[in-house]
């Protein structure tokens with residue numbers, strides 16, 4: 001026995017190193033050794049333990065039973081001072097004789113706490129999995145790298161995929177248009193975003209999640225109350241979208257741009273440069289201001305720009321600002337709500353700007369736009385929104401504006417007749433179309449072009465223009481530009497009988513100044529002869545319509561009347 005105890009006493013440090021609590025008693029049941037852990041467990045001072053009878057140290061001890069019965073007890077569950085321990089007791093022998101007994105205690109209380117937590121975690125996991133299995137919504141979890149770690153059954157069903165096709169995959173490989181990997185990286189939540197997944201639309205919410213205060217990934221949810229409901233919503237949405245597309249294309253086919261750059265006929269360098277420039281800017285959304293005299297082809301350019309742009313499938317809406325009475329202009333441009341004013345259509349009406357949404361609006365004669373209206377147009381250009389008359393709900397629109405005028409807008413700005421801010425908003429790209437008299441080379445080219453067009457309608461009856469007529473056409477001043485040229489060619493074409501070529505006598509008298517024979521009369525008289533001839537010619541051309549004749553000659557109806565009286569032409 002001395003050997004054993006001396007060995008234990010000499011190696012007290014080993015005794016202390018053991019992580020379990022240990023009590024050693026001799027054959028009389030006196031405590032011969034007890035380590036620090038046992039002292040803590042029994043909660044007594046060490047001096048009240050050494051050499052004291054074991055039952056004084058620990059009243060419930062069974063060590064003396066072990067000694068007496070010489071039996072070994074393994075892994076007995078007991079409670080000491082509220083701590084749950086597993087104890088083993090064994091008799092100690094020396095030289096084949098029993099000399100004492102030893103008890104070892106393992107405090108398992110902390111393992112129990114851990115076990116409890118583990119159980120709780122496991123049940124949370126089970127609950128979470130059940131939620132993922134039962135939820136109608138699509139739920140998805142990704143880690144920091146954007147790889148999928150969890151997905152709900154409904155989402156898998158919706159995607160038509162199995163676990164092994166989803167879990168561990170990068171989210172972009174599984175879900176089109178996803179932004180989950182972005183939220184997992186940035187940590188910026190995205191709430192109620194509209195997302196298209198395989199042709200279906202749904203509302204997606206993505207939020208980052210944290211473990212121990214550090215971002216660990218993102219959780220995403222796409223809402224569909226139940227899949228069949230989602231299907232119905234989708235069907236309705238797709239139908240409405242299709243109807244909208246049909247309506248848009250119907251509007252576009254009614255309001256179509258009619259001309260392309262190929263139809264702008266010219267051999268003039270300046271014009272070719274303009275065409276090139278306009279083609280280049282067609283692809284941008286910049287506003288365009290086209291300036292030039294009446295009839296030079298401003299509207300043609302506006303059509304061609306729209307046709308060349310990526311908006312060509314969308315409406316091209318043309319508005320002649322000078323032709324609409326001032327009091328109607330606002331409702332024409334912006335539309336009105338039902339009952340906005342007396343006489344208003346009871347269903348309300350869409351305005352030209354809204355009609356041109358996603359397309360182009362062409363504001364012709366912008367210089368004739370009243371100042372008050374200019375302010376409203378400026379707002380559309382600045383804010384990109386329109387408000388119908390009688391409404392207080394502005395609507396976002398995406399419209400490209402091309403404006404045109406034959407007036408000098410800069411002078412109008414100086415005279416405070418045109419808003420400077422609007423001028424600069426419109427004048428982002430400026431195209432100045434030269435008058436026909438500054439591009440003489442185009443006169444014959446255009447004349448032939450118009451004859452070709454007329455021949456196509458009339459089975460090719462005219463072969464060309466005689467030299468004399470060419471001379472007259474080339475030397476004319478063309479105040480009305482290409483429109484005037486077109487009219488004169490058309491008129492000649494229509495009055496031709498039996499001729500293959502347009503001759504001077506097919507052209508209006510006012511062009512034939514060289515045909516006036518000088519009779520030696522004073523200038524005033526010669527001018528009167530010319531004036532009379534001219535009046536007669538134009539009257540015949542307009543089939544006696546005095547308003548048109550006066551307009552054509554640039555004089556008032558009253559002045560025309562006086563002159564007709566003077567020359568006895570009534």
Ligand SMILES: Nc1ncnc2c1ncn2[C@@H]1O[C@H](COP(=O)(O)OP(=O)(O)OP(=O)(O)O)[C@@H](O)[C@H]1O
Pocket residue numbers: 263264265266292293294295296297298299300301364404405406446482483486
């Ligand atoms: N380069 C061209 N090639 C072929 N036709 C042209 C050309 N330029 C103009 N035209 C024709 O001339 C006519 C007048 O053109 P357009 O209406 O575009 O002129 P505008 O400058 O807009 O006139 P306004 O200022 O009076 O509105 C149209 O019939 C158009 O087709």
